Amino acid sequence: MSFLSPWSLLMFLPLGAIITLLYLLKLKRKEQVISSVFLWREAVADIQANAPFQKLRKNLLLILQLGALFLLTAALARPFVRAQGIGEHKVIVILDCSASMQSTDTRPSRFEMARRRALDIAERMGPGDKMLVIAAGSKARVVSGFSSDKKALAYAIRKLKPTDAPCNMRRALLLASSLAAGRSARPPRIVVLSDGGFPDVTDLPMCEMSFDYIKIGSRCDNVGIVGLDARKTLSGEQQVFISLKNFSSRERRFSLEIYLDDQLIDVSEQVLRPRQTKQQILTSLRTAKGRLTVKLDLNDDLAADNSGTLYLTGRRDISVLVVSKGNIFLQNALSLDPRTQLTLTKECPSDLEKRGFDLVVFDCVRPLATLPPGGYLLINTSFPGAPAKRTTVVASPKIIDSERHHPVTAHVDFSPVRIARATLLKPKLWAQTLAETSSGPLIVAGEKDGRRFVQLGFDLLESDFPLHVGFPIFMTNCLEWLAPSESVGDCSATHTGEPAYINVPPSLDELTVVDPDETKRKIKIRQTPVAYEYTDRTGVYRVLGRNFYREFACNLVSTTESDTRPRSSIRISKTKWVSAAHFGSIRTNRELYGSAVLLALALLVFEWYAYHRRL
Amino acid sequence: MQQEAQTTTTPTEAQAESELLTPDFLRKLEQLSLAVKRVFPGRLRGERRSTKRGASVEFADYRNYVTGDDFRRIDWNVYARLEKLFLKLFVEEEELHVYLLVDVSKSMTFGTPPKLIYAKRIAAALAYIGLANLDRVGAAALAEGKALAFPPRRGKRAAFLVFDYLRSLQDCAVADLSNALRDFSLQTAQPGLAIVISDFFDQGWERGILALLSRRFEVVLLHILDENEVSPPYVGDLLLVDSETLERREVTITQSLLRAYEARFAAFCGEVESFCNRYGCGYVRITNRTPFEDLVLSYLRHRGMVK
Numbered sequence: 001m002s003f004l005s006p007w008s009l010l011m012f013l014p015l016g017a018i019i020t021l022l023y024l025l026k027l028k029r030k031e032q033v034i035s036s037v038f039l040w041r042e043a044v045a046d047i048q049a050n051a052p053f054q055k056l057r058k059n060l061l062l063i064l065q066l067g068a069l070f071l072l073t074a075a076l077a078r079p080f081v082r083a084q085g086i087g088e089h090k091v092i093v094i095l096d097c098s099a100s101m102q103s104t105d106t107r108p109s110r111f112e113m114a115r116r117r118a119l120d121i122a123e124r125m126g127p128g129d130k131m132l133v134i135a136a137g138s139k140a141r142v143v144s145g146f147s148s149d150k151k152a153l154a155y156a157i158r159k160l161k162p163t164d165a166p167c168n169m170r171r172a173l174l175l176a177s178s179l180a181a182g183r184s185a186r187p188p189r190i191v192v193l194s195d196g197g198f199p200d201v202t203d204l205p206m207c208e209m210s211f212d213y214i215k216i217g218s219r220c221d222n223v224g225i226v227g228l229d230a231r232k233t234l235s236g237e238q239q240v241f242i243s244l245k246n247f248s249s250r251e252r253r254f255s256l257e258i259y260l261d262d263q264l265i266d267v268s269e270q271v272l273r274p275r276q277t278k279q280q281i282l283t284s285l286r287t288a289k290g291r292l293t294v295k296l297d298l299n300d301d302l303a304a305d306n307s308g309t310l311y312l313t314g315r316r317d318i319s320v321l322v323v324s325k326g327n328i329f330l331q332n333a334l335s336l337d338p339r340t341q342l343t344l345t346k347e348c349p350s351d352l353e354k355r356g357f358d359l360v361v362f363d364c365v366r367p368l369a370t371l372p373p374g375g376y377l378l379i380n381t382s383f384p385g386a387p388a389k390r391t392t393v394v395a396s397p398k399i400i401d402s403e404r405h406h407p408v409t410a411h412v413d414f415s416p417v418r419i420a421r422a423t424l425l426k427p428k429l430w431a432q433t434l435a436e437t438s439s440g441p442l443i444v445a446g447e448k449d450g451r452r453f454v455q456l457g458f459d460l461l462e463s464d465f466p467l468h469v470g471f472p473i474f475m476t477n478c479l480e481w482l483a484p485s486e487s488v489g490d491c492s493a494t495h496t497g498e499p500a501y502i503n504v505p506p507s508l509d510e511l512t513v514v515d516p517d518e519t520k521r522k523i524k525i526r527q528t529p530v531a532y533e534y535t536d537r538t539g540v541y542r543v544l545g546r547n548f549y550r551e552f553a554c555n556l557v558s559t560t561e562s563d564t565r566p567r568s569s570i571r572i573s574k575t576k577w578v579s580a581a582h583f584g585s586i587r588t589n590r591e592l593y594g595s596a597v598l599l600a601l602a603l604l605v606f607e608w609y610a611y612h613r614r615l
Numbered sequence: 616m617q618q619e620a621q622t623t624t625t626p627t628e629a630q631a632e633s634e635l636l637t638p639d640f641l642r643k644l645e646q647l648s649l650a651v652k653r654v655f656p657g658r659l660r661g662e663r664r665s666t667k668r669g670a671s672v673e674f675a676d677y678r679n680y681v682t683g684d685d686f687r688r689i690d691w692n693v694y695a696r697l698e699k700l701f702l703k704l705f706v707e708e709e710e711l712h713v714y715l716l717v718d719v720s721k722s723m724t725f726g727t728p729p730k731l732i733y734a735k736r737i738a739a740a741l742a743y744i745g746l747a748n749l750d751r752v753g754a755a756a757l758a759e760g761k762a763l764a765f766p767p768r769r770g771k772r773a774a775f776l777v778f779d780y781l782r783s784l785q786d787c788a789v790a791d792l793s794n795a796l797r798d799f800s801l802q803t804a805q806p807g808l809a810i811v812i813s814d815f816f817d818q819g820w821e822r823g824i825l826a827l828l829s830r831r832f833e834v835v836l837l838h839i840l841d842e843n844e845v846s847p848p849y850v851g852d853l854l855l856v857d858s859e860t861l862e863r864r865e866v867t868i869t870q871s872l873l874r875a876y877e878a879r880f881a882a883f884c885g886e887v888e889s890f891c892n893r894y895g896c897g898y899v900r901i902t903n904r905t906p907f908e909d910l911v912l913s914y915l916r917h918r919g920m921v922k
């Protein structure tokens with residue numbers, strides 16, 4: 001133990017001398033005449049005979065007061081010990097929770113090792129130190145605010161779990177920087193516990209921060225799926241694309257297994273040289289429908305990238321009823337899509353609900369008063385439940401504006417369209433104008449009570465719109481929006497950490513999503529498609545609703561995460577931070593004046609007690 | 616100053632001292648008599664059994680007739696049967712000598728009421744009881760050179776003389792209980808009942824009692840104490856001054872010291888009592904807080920001192 005201000009100890013001598021001098025002065029006792037002192041004499045003798053350390057006891061108060069004085073002067077001298085510590089008043093620990101941290105090259109895993117390091121830092125905190133913990137997965141999350149409570153910090157750190165998502169370190173560093181900024185003149189230290197499995201953060205605005213990067217992990221022995229996708233050709237046939245990469249420094253042999261709805265449909269032997277990437281396109285699944293799972297049968301450090309799942313939708317027919325006096329352009333445009341099954345009629349049937357059409361087109365024919373839930377295209381007609389009222393008839397209106405971001409009017413060019421006569425529309429509150437003339441809206445879309453509408457204010461035959469390129473695009477868009485696909489992503493799957501969009505029927509107001517680890521989450525539907533953000537696990541997510549069941553999958557197809565080589569340095573802004581072997585290997589001065597003052601206070605309390613109890 | 620404060624008497628105490636006993640109380644005392652275990656020879660006839668043979672109605676013994684004996688005492692019935700002359704003897708009833716010995720040391724002036732006044736009133740009451748029963752009552756202050764200042768007298772008329780004497784007693788700065796008792800025992804010709812009223816805060820008092828016993832006195836110790844001596848109310852750093860010896864003692868009175876004092880005090884009382892038991896003395900411990908009438912009429916009767 002040393003002292004920062006040892007000369008203060010000299011104050012003990014004069015002050016101690018004063019206290020001793022006060023004790024040496026004769027205590028003025030109150031005189032009390034009593035009948036006889038002989039019994040008192042004998043009682044005092046008895047006590048002195050029975051009490052050990054009698055001489056010491058006589059001066060107990062003096063000893064206690066001198067002890068308290070010494071401790072107080074020692075506190076003024078600022079004693080300290082050299083101890084292992086974090087050496088800073090505040091530290092922010094960023095714990096990488098990404099998929100690569102599940103690598104088992106360091107036992108039991110990189111994440112466990114990082115967790116131990118974080119606990120170690122928390123344990124070594126001094127009395128004035130504070131620590132904040134940020135979990136860095138696909139999102140950055142503060143799991144414990146600045147706290148000096150070691151137990152609370154340890155509890156928060158122990159509760160953390162690794163995810164299957166890529167690491168968004170930039171967001172975590174931004175969060176740390178914003179939390180550190182302006183807190184004190186001495187900025188907190190930011191400690192990054194990671195394997196470096198994230199892109200360099202080159203655009204961090206606050207680059208004057210000081211970082212400690214602690215590398216977790218020792219080697220890279222991993223083969224992973226770095227690409228998995230499916231697409232449809234124009235003829236509606238499906239192709240599945242698989243990309244594999246060997247990130248290790250040795251040749252790996254393994255089996256590539258392909259399952260369709262848990263049935264093994266293909267196995268192939270794969271040989272990948274070090275650092276080799278291999279791509280495959282499966283063309284045999286032309287019209288297959290169901291859950292396609294790709295698995296690598298091998299034992300490597302990271303298991304999260306050894307499987308992937310896709311949903312193949314196959315070919316889906318769309319039943320369309322066209323209620324029209326006859327419109328060849330409309331029939332041809334709808335027939336372009338091979339999925340479409342057209343039914344033509346001149347009058348609206350009364351049993352619409354029973355027949356269950358995906359889309360009903362009313363071409364200049366007034367619909368029934370009430371329509372069942374579904375998609376409706378109203379051409380130059382209206383009814384009370386329509387999204388817009390027909391107002392005034394205008395001649396030769398010119399469409400001057402259209403909603404390019406709406407799925408119905410996306411990629412449709414209305415500028416060359418000529419219209420002889422049209423009826424302007426007045427959209428209701430729940431409807432949205434998609435195309436507008438200088439006089440008023442002409443195309444309106446809206447959704448209410450499970451019914452989706454697109455309403456046109458002009459007859460197609462009184463315009464040259466069917467002759468333009470935009471017409472088949474417009475009709476295809478109408479088909480997609482008014483009769484939406486049944487599965488999520490339509491052939492593709494979501495990446496972990498990214499939101500999944502779930503198309504649900506308009507009649508649903510609540511969903512339950514069951515994660516791959518069987519965690520259930522209830523979701524209120526406010527708009528469709530529903531964005532589901534808790535996609536940190538790879539695997540199959542089940543979506544349950546009233547008379548509704550869907551599945552979607554999340555895959556880790558990330559070269560950055562699958563490349564589990566631990567980086568010995570990371571680049572943040574323009575500075576390269578090299579990994580330190582251990583955090584807190586510095587020895588710091590731990591001041592003890594607080595303990596000395598507390599001890600002095602305890603001595604004074606005991607002295608007060610001893611004085612009043614006449615011990 | 617404090618010493619003076621302790622010895623100054625309050626108006627009530629002064630009245631009690633001037634009267635000692637009220638007429639009503641004196642009438643109650645006439646019903647009582649002093650109890651003695653032993654039989655003492657007296658000088659004049661009285662109401663106490665004597666070691667002598669005399670002319671009471673209580674038969675004691677026979678003895679052979681010798682020339683010169685009174686014919687009236689010959690038991691003629693025995694002569695008729697045995698044809699021998701026997702004299703019938705009767706127990707003589709004589710007076711008893713009662714000595715009231717009051718400690719007048721400085722320590723007796725402490726307490727509320729002062730122990731000395733309390734002791735005087737007890738002595739007056741016992742003297743009146745004795746005088747009312749035709750006992751010969753003497754009194755003495757136990758101080759050096761003052762042994763038997765009031766010689767034994769008999770008859771109720773002497774009561775007021777005893778009261779005057781007791782009233783006139785003053786505390787004495789130098790009082791050696793042991794020597795005073797020894798002097799008393801040597802100067803007193805006729806043994807009898809010696810009632811010693813004291814707080815016995817004097818080392819060596821046992822020798823004085825033994826001197827009395829050696830002169831065949833029947834001794835009763837009235838141990839009078841003050842409540843403040845039983846449970847001292849003092850606390851803190853004090854300079855205790857002995858009222859008699861003026862010995863000064865610095866003490867810091869703590870709970871443990873108070874406990875030690877109380878233990879020592881209990882041991883001291885136990886020593887006095889065990890001494891009395893060992894030598895056949897009567898022992899009565901009283902405090903000055905006991906109501907005086909209750910003490911005489913009830914407490915002393917229960918303890919067998921009066922009957």
